[in-house]
Amino acid sequence: MQVLKxxxxxxxxAENINKAIDIIATAAQRGPTIVIVSALGGVTDALIExxxxxxxxxxxxxxxxxxxxxxxLDTVKALVPVANQSAVLSAIKRRCNxxxxxxxxxxxxxxxxxxxxxxxxxxxxxxxxQMVAARVQAASLRCQWLDSRELIRTNSRFGAAExxxxxxxxxxxxxxxxxxxxVYLVPGFIAADAQGATTTLGRGGSDYSAAIxxxxxxxDVLEIWTDVSGMMTADPRLVTSAKAIxxxxxxxxxxxSHFGAKVLYPPTIQPVMQLGIPLWIKNTFAxxxxxxxxxxxxxxxxxxxxxxxxxxxxxxLNLEGSGMVGIPGFSKRLFxxxxxxxxxxxxxxxxxxxxxxxxxxxxxxxxxAKTAVDEEFAYEIASNKVEPLRLETGLAIVALxxxxxxxxxxxxxxxxxxxxxxxxxxxxxxxGSSEKNISTVIQSHDVRKAINVLHEAFFQTxxxxxxxxxxxxxxxxxxxxxxxxxxxxxxxxxxxLQLRVxxxxxxxxxxxxxxxxxxxxxxxxxxEGEPMELTQLVANIQARNLRNAVxxxxxxxxxxxxxxxxxxxxxxxxxxxxxxxxxxxxxxYANLKSLAREFNANFLFETNVGAGLPxxxxxxxxLRSGDVVNRIQAVLSGTLNYVFNHYDGTSSxxxxxxxxxxxxxxxxxxxxxxxxTDVMRKILILAREAGxxxxxxxxxxxxxxxxxxxxxxVAAFYExxxxxxxHFRQLYEQAAAAGKKLKFVARYENDKAAVxxxxxxxxxxxxxxxxxxxVVLFYxxxxxxxxLVVKGAGAGADVTASGVFADMIRAARV
Ligand SMILES: NC(=O)c1ccc[n+]([C@@H]2O[C@H](COP(=O)([O-])OP(=O)(O)OC[C@H]3O[C@@H](n4cnc5c(N)ncnc54)[C@H](O)[C@@H]3O)[C@@H](O)[C@H]2O)c1
Ligand SMILES: N[C@@H](CCO)C(=O)O
Numbered sequence: 096m097q098v099l100k101x102x103x104x105x106x107x108x109a110e111n112i113n114k115a116i117d118i119i120a121t122a123a124q125r126g127p128t129i130v131i132v133s134a135l136g137g138v139t140d141a142l143i144e145x146x147x148x149x150x151x152x153x154x155x156x157x158x159x160x161x162x163x164x165x166x167x168l169d170t171v172k173a174l175v176p177v178a179n180q181s182a183v184l185s186a187i188k189r190r191c192n193x194x195x196x197x198x199x200x201x202x203x204x205x206x207x208x209x210x211x212x213x214x215x216x217x218x219x220x221x222x223x224x225q226m227v228a229a230r231v232q233a234a235s236l237r238c239q240w241l242d243s244r245e246l247i248r249t250n251s252r253f254g255a256a257e258x259x260x261x262x263x264x265x266x267x268x269x270x271x272x273x274x275x276x277x278v279y280l281v282p283g284f285i286a287a288d289a290q291g292a293t294t295t296l297g298r299g300g301s302d303y304s305a306a307i308x309x310x311x312x313x314x315d316v317l318e319i320w321t322d323v324s325g326m327m328t329a330d331p332r333l334v335t336s337a338k339a340i341x342x343x344x345x346x347x348x349x350x351x352s353h354f355g356a357k358v359l360y361p362p363t364i365q366p367v368m369q370l371g372i373p374l375w376i377k378n379t380f381a382x383x384x385x386x387x388x389x390x391x392x393x394x395x396x397x398x399x400x401x402x403x404x405x406x407x408x409x410x411x412l413n414l415e416g417s418g419m420v421g422i423p424g425f426s427k428r429l430f431x432x433x434x435x436x437x438x439x440x441x442x443x444x445x446x447x448x449x450x451x452x453x454x455x456x457x458x459x460x461x462x463x464a465k466t467a468v469d470e471e472f473a474y475e476i477a478s479n480k481v482e483p484l485r486l487e488t489g490l491a492i493v494a495l496x497x498x499x500x501x502x503x504x505x506x507x508x509x510x511x512x513x514x515x516x517x518x519x520x521x522x523x524x525x526x527g528s529s530e531k532n533i534s535t536v537i538q539s540h541d542v543r544k545a546i547n548v549l550h551e552a553f554f555q556t557x558x559x560x561x562x563x564x565x566x567x568x569x570x571x572x573x574x575x576x577x578x579x580x581x582x583x584x585x586x587x588x589x590x591x592l593q594l595r596v597x598x599x600x601x602x603x604x605x606x607x608x609x610x611x612x613x614x615x616x617x618x619x620x621x622x623e624g625e626p627m628e629l630t631q632l633v634a635n636i637q638a639r640n641l642r643n644a645v646x647x648x649x650x651x652x653x654x655x656x657x658x659x660x661x662x663x664x665x666x667x668x669x670x671x672x673x674x675x676x677x678x679x680x681x682x683x684y685a686n687l688k689s690l691a692r693e694f695n696a697n698f699l700f701e702t703n704v705g706a707g708l709p710x711x712x713x714x715x716x717x718l719r720s721g722d723v724v725n726r727i728q729a730v731l732s733g734t735l736n737y738v739f740n741h742y743d744g745t746s747s748x749x750x751x752x753x754x755x756x757x758x759x760x761x762x763x764x765x766x767x768x769x770x771x772t773d774v775m776r777k778i779l780i781l782a783r784e785a786g787x788x789x790x791x792x793x794x795x796x797x798x799x800x801x802x803x804x805x806x807x808x809v810a811a812f813y814e815x816x817x818x819x820x821x822h823f824r825q826l827y828e829q830a831a832a833a834g835k836k837l838k839f840v841a842r843y844e845n846d847k848a849a850v851x852x853x854x855x856x857x858x859x860x861x862x863x864x865x866x867x868x869x870v871v872l873f874y875x876x877x878x879x880x881x882x883l884v885v886k887g888a889g890a891g892a893d894v895t896a897s898g899v900f901a902d903m904i905r906a907a908r909v
Contacts, residue, residue: 096126096127096128096129096271096312096313096314096315097122097125097126097127097128097129097314097315097316097317097318098128098129098130098131098305098308098309098312098314098316098317098318099118099119099122099128099129099130099131099305099317099318099320100130100131100132100133100283100301100302100304100305100317100318100319100320101115101130101131101132101133101227101320101379102133102301102319102320102321102322103133103134103135103136103137103138103139104136104321104322104379105132105133105320105321105322105379106132106133106134106135106136106223106227107135107136107137108135108170108173109170109173109174110173111379111380112170112174112226112227112230113174113230114379114380114382115132115227115320115379116227116230116231116234117382118320118377118379118382119231119236119278120231120234120236122318123236123277123278126315127276127277127278127279128277128278128279129271129278129279129281129308129309129312129314130227130231130278130279130280130281131224131243131281131282131283131301131304131305131308132220132223132224132227132280132281132282132283132301133219133220133223133283133284133301134219134220134222134223134284135166135167135170135219135222135223138163138166138219138222138223139216139219139284141159141162141163142163142194142215142216142218142219143212143215143216144159145159145160145163145198145215146197146198146201146207146211146212146215147207149198149199149201149202149207150201150202150205150206150207151205152202152205154202156198156202157195157198160191160194160195160198163191163194163218164187164188164191167187167191167222167226168184168187168188170226171183171184171187171226171229172184174226174229174230175226175229175230175233176233178233179229179232179233180229182229183225183226183229186225187222187225187226190218190221190222190225191218191222193218194215194218197211197214197215198215201215208253209253209254210251210253210292212253212254213253213254213256213285213292213293213294213295214292214293216284216285216295217244217282217284217285217293217295219284220243220282220283220284220285220301221242221282221285223282224240224280224281224282224283225240227280228240228280231278231280236277236278237275237276237277237278238276238277238278238279238280239275239276239278239279239280240280240281241270241271241279241280241281242281242282243281243282243283243285243286243304244285244286244287244291244293245266245270245287246263246266246267246270246281246286246308247263247266247267247285247286247287247296247304247307248262248263248266248286248287248288248289249286249287249288249294249296250288250294251288251289251290251292251294252294253292253294253295254295254297255295255296255297255298256286256288256294256295256296256297258286258296258303258307260307260310260366263286263307263311264310264311267307267308267311267312268311268312271308271311271312281304281308282304283300283301283302283304283305284296284300284301284303284304285300285304286304298360299359299360299362299363300363302319302359302360302363302364303360303362303363303366305317305319306363306364306365306366306367306374307366309366309367309372310366310367310369310370310372311366313370313372314367314372315372315373316372316373316374316375317367317372317373317374317375318374318375318376318377319359319374319375319376319377320377320378320379321376321377321378321379322378322379322380323339323376323378324339324377324378324381324384324385324386325339325340325341325376325377325378325384325385325386325387326339326340326343326348326351326352326359326376326387326389326402327339327340327402328340328401328402328403328550328554329402329403329404329405329546329549329550330404330405330546333405333542333543333546333547334403334546334547334550336550336558337550338554339384339385339386339387340387340401340402341385341386341387341388342387342388342390343387343388343389343390343401343402344389344390344391344392344498345364345368345374345389345390345391346498346531347401347402347496347497347498347531348361348364348374348387348389349361349364350404350494350496350531350532351401351402351404351496359376364389368391371390371391373388373389373390374388374389374390375387375388375389376388376389398497398499398553398554399497399499399500399503399506399553400495400496400497400499400500400506400549400553400554401496401497401498401499402496402497403493403494403495403496403546403549403550403553404493404494404496405491405492405493405494405542405546406441406491406492407491407539407542408457408458408459408491408539409441409442409455409456409457409458409490409491409492409536409539410455410456410457410458410460410461410464410486410487410488410490411453411454411455411486411487411490411522411523411536412453412454412455412456412461412464412465412468412484412485412486413451413452413453413484413485413486413487414429414451414452414453414454414468414472414481414482414484414485415450415451415481415482415485416450416451416475416479416480416481416482417450417480418475418478418479418480418481419450419451419452419480419481420450425452425481426445426452428471428472429452429454429468429471430454431471432467432468432470432471433454433456433464433467433468435467436460436463436464436467438456438460438463438464438467439456439457439460440454440455440456441455441456441457441492442454442455442492442523442525442534442536443455443525444523444524444525453523453536455490455492455523455536458488458489458490461486461488464484464486465484465486468484469483469484472484487522489538489539489540490522490536490537490538490539491536491537491538491539491541491542492534492535492536492537493534493535493537493542493545493546493549494532494533494534494535495510495532495533495549495553496531496532497531498531500530500531500533501530501531506533507526507533509552509553510533510535510549510552510553513548513549513551513552514535514537514545514548514549515666515695516548516643516666516695516696516909517544517545517548517642517643517644517666517695518541518665518666518667518694518695518696519537519538519541519544519545519548520537520538520541521535521536521537522535522536522537522538523535523536524536540640541640543640544640544641544642547560547642548642548643551642551643558587558591558592558593559591559592559593559643559907559908560593560595560642560643561592561593561594561595561643561645561903561906561907562595562597562611562639562641562642562643562644562645563579563594563595563596563597563598563644563645563647563903564596564597564598564632564636564644564645564646564647564667565596565598565599565600565647565649566598566599566600566605566632566646566647566648566649566650566655567600567601567647567648567649567650567652567655567672567673568599568600568601568617568621568649569601569649569650569763570759570892571649571672571759571892571895571896571899572599572601572649572896573618573892574892574893574895574896575647575649575896575899575900576596576599576614576617577896578896578897578900579594579596579614579900580614580615582594582900583614586904590904590908592904592907592908594903594907595610595611595612596611596612596614596617597609597611597612597636597639597641598612598632598635598636599612599617599620599621599624600621600624600627600632601621601627602627602650602652603626603627604621604622604624604625604626604627605621605624605625605627605628605632606620606621606623606624606625607624607625607632607635608620609639609641629654629655629658633658633661633662636662636667637661637662637665637667640665643907644666644667644668645667645668645669645670645697645903645906645907646658646659646662646667646668646669646670647669647670647672647899647903648669648670648671648672648673649672649673649899650673651673651674651675651762651763651764651767652673652675653675653679655673655675656671656673656675656676656679659671659676659687659690659698660686660687660690662696663687663690663691663694663696663698664690664694665694666694666695666696667696668691668696668697668698668699668906669687669691669696669697669698669699670697670699670700670899670902670903670906671698671699671700671703672700672702672703672895672898672899674700674703674773674776674777674780676700677700677703677776677779677780677783678703678775678776678779678780678791680790681783681788681789681790684783697905697906697909699902699905699906700780700902701898701901701902702895702898702899702902703776703777703780704731704777704780704781704871705731705777705869705871705885705887705889706733706869706888706889706890706891706894706895706898707887707888707894707895707896707897707898707901708869708871708885708886708887708888708889708894708898709885710781710869710871710885711780711781711784713873713883713885714781714784714785714873715784717873717875717877717883718784718785718786722875722876722877722878723875723876724785724786724843724873724874724875725844725874725875725876726842726843726844726872726873726874727778727781727782727785727841727842727843727844727871727872727873727874728840728841728842728860728871728872728874728882729777729778729781729840729841729842729869729870729871729872730838730839730840730841730861730864730868730869730870730889731773731774731777731778731841731869731871731889732768732771732773732774732777732839732869732889732890733755733760733867733868733869733888733889733890733891734752734755734756734760734761734762734765734768734769734773734867734890735768735769735771735774735839736838736839736864736866736867736868736869736889737751737754737755737758737760737866737867737890738751738752738755738769739827739836739837739838739839740836740864740865740866741754742823742827743827743831744824744827744828747816747817747820748816748817748819748820748823748824749813749816749817749820752765752769752813752816753813755768755867758867758891759890759891759892760867760890760891761890764809765809765812766804766805766809766812769800769804769812769816770796770798770800770804770805771796771797771798771799771800771839771850771851772796774839774841774850775791775794775796775841775848775850776791777841778794778841778842778843778848778850779791779794779848781843781871782843782846782848785843787843787846789846789848793847793848794848794849794850795847795848795849795850795851796849796850796851797849797850797851797852798851799826799839799851799852801815801819801822803815803818803819804816804819826852829854830854833854833856834856834857835854835855835856835862836854836855836861836862837852837853837854837855838852838853838854838855838859838861838862838864839851839852839853840852840853840855840861860872860884864886866888867888867889867890867891868886868887868888868889869886869887869888869889869890870884870885870886870889871884871885871886872884873885
């Protein structure tokens with residue numbers, strides 16, 4: 096014997112019912128089948144509405160009843176072959192006449208008792224089950240319709256009646272005998288008391304009916320046919336990659352259902368759970384899908400966590416006070432006061448200091464809870480032994496569920512780490528010693544982010560989604576977007592990283608798309624974007640509260656650099672190609688680094704020195720391993736190295752600088768390169784990363800640039816370069832005459848840094864430095880005579896973009 100239950104959407108109309116019929120026919124071939132059906136989707140609510148209108152003296156109840164009747168008659172006509180229609184049409188008509196008469200009485204009396212309400216509601220299941228029975232019979236299956244009021248006996252608590260299992264099981268066994276029929280069709284949700292009055296089974300009623308029948312006949316299986324393909328690993332409205340859970344134990348299913356997986360209402364499955372009858376949740380609209388099979392034992396599981404559940408609209412009640420410590424009876428009184436008010440406690444936590452107890456309840460219960468608890472502890476509050484109950488609202492619970500968690504240390508560590516990295520503050524935690532459920536109370540606005548982060552952390556098949564906000568789409572920015580477009584598939588496949596560019600901005604426009612921009616058309620989209628308004632963009636980024644968020648600054652703008660703190664404070668990582676922040680006042684640099692630590696975000700700026708070369712990373716590695724940097728010697732300007740490698744007087748100095756700019760080596764403002772400021776910034780950043788407190792003003796700059804070159808705008812700068820051609824030529828010729836080359840060198844030693852132009856001879860490490868290359872020599876406690884050298888292309892949009900790319904991946908993978 097097997098029991099199949101079809102919910103309201105599965106029998107909402109003739110088309111859906113026909114799908115259910117196919118499923119029933121297939122099941123009937125396997126063996127005798129009991130089928131329980133809900134009312135047609137929406138009918139129970141319509142019945143309640145009609146009867147309440149009648150009770151309120153509103154004559155429009157008749158129109159509602161008329162609509163209910165018409166819907167059923169229409170469904171029969173579309174569902175049942177004409178030859179079989181008349182019997183079921185007249186059965187529906189009779190039911191509707193009876194219903195009209197009841198509602199007329201309600202109207203006349205102006206009263207709707209719970210008993211009458213149950214009676215009215217019963218018509219939904221009575222009519223749907225008779226229609227489905229007629230259709231099953233038309234499919235040439237031996238099918239008997241049974242009235243569950245003759246089978247399920249309850250007490251007289253109308254609205255949520257309690258089942259008398261002894262009588263019920265006997266009645267079901269008497270009426271349902273395996274041999275006689277292929278299909279028994281019964282209405283769900285309804286029952287009757289000892290006097291024969293109609294009762295209903297309350298929340299989850301039809302599931303409960305199905306479980307009662309399955310338990311009574313010791314069914315081989317109970318199948319709940321619904322409109323989803325089983326219990327999901329997380330709420331699919333919040334997690335797009337949520338998947339159906341193929342196998343789950345009863346205990347896990349209860350934990351998941353309790354916390355918001357709406358497919359099952361736990362109390363309803365008790366009758367089958369006690370007998371160990373497998374319960375299979377299947378999708379009427381995708382019957383080939385496996386669905387979720389719920390069994391007694393936890394089935395083989397490759398994932399530690401079976402599912403993630405969430406429950407919204409939570410309030411936290413905090414009872415605190417030194418007067419509670421070591422005194423028995425406080426918690427009893429707290430829970431007693433809540434029970435007195437019939438307030439359901441969802442989560443409890445108390446630390447071993449016993450100084451406070453936190454209790455989560457539904458936020459609708461919170462005001463009553465506050466009054467009740469404050470009254471209970473009025474004496475203790477007045478005598479300052481405890482504080483008045485503190486209430487926090489706007490909260491939600493997110494929980495990991497899985498029986499395997501108990502065998503795996505570190506699950507909670509991973510959970511809290513993943514949440515912490517995303518700035519999700521945990522207000523309270525609860526874990527029972529069975530370790531099947533770890534619950535956290537968090538802010539409601541963090542729920543989507545939290546569930547997604549946890550889903551990524553605990554389901555191995557999952558990609559980690561990384562949300563990028565890219566500000567600056569010039570030379571380097573465009574190259575980066577091109578590299579991203581090219582690498583997206585690779586990253587997905589090899590690193591399981593799904594990089595999505597949510598926003599791109601330049602100084603004029605910004606474009607933002609929550610689903611991720613199309614990287615083949617971002618230019619066109621940006622042109623059509625919103626006018627750029629930095630504070631608005633930052634507010635937009637913060638408000639989105641996306642997980643694994645990384646802000647990428649590829650501008651040279653001080654305003655953009657000023658936004659980092661506000662982003663890091665929201666646990667949004669910052670990847671800066673822009674050098675302004677790290678070369679600003681030391682206090683600001685140090686603050687950003689400490690904010691990153693405090694809010695579990697990354698602040699990465701490898702391309703600030705040497706573009707894509709691994710210079711800052713190498714320095715950090717040296718220090719982490721306990722080495723000490725004593726001296727740095729470096730060529731850190733790609734532009735200046737290019738200029739002095741190419742200038743020999745045959746073309747003007749200005750034209751060589753212009754070439755460097757055209758090649759994309761210079762700063763957006765090339766005066767920063769030529770004045771040596773860019774190199775000062777870089778040696779400053781290296782000194783700071785080496786642990787030295789230093790400001791820009793502490794660095795000596797022996798500039799070779801005549802002061803007048805820095806007096807106007809960029810156009811005037813080029814004009815002044817031309818004016819001073821003789822000066823540059825002289826610099827070159829003096830060096831050449833001595834068999835030397837000009838190199839703009841940065842030095843750091845004994846907490847002091849200096850930059851300036853030097854003539855270097857063939858014996859010098861820098862003499863052969865080609866093109867736009869950079870080189871850094873680290874002299875440390877371990878690299879004493881032969882320095883650790885990092886050398887290579889130190890400017891250029893492509894190499895810089897790949898350095899930014901690498902920082903983004905670092906930020907994403909933590
Ligand atoms: N070119 C290189 O080799 C190299 C190497 C290392 C670091 N960098 C750094 O990369 C950054 C960008 O260099 P680039 O060559 O791509 O410059 P670029 O001038 O080509 O691009 C700068 C981009 O930033 C945008 N922008 C400027 N101010 C903005 C603001 N307030 N808000 C939004 N967008 C703004 C501009 O519209 C433009 O899209 C600079 O900080 C530079 O120091 C460049
Ligand atoms: N303008 C810079 C780019 C790299 O930071 C240079 O020329 O070195």
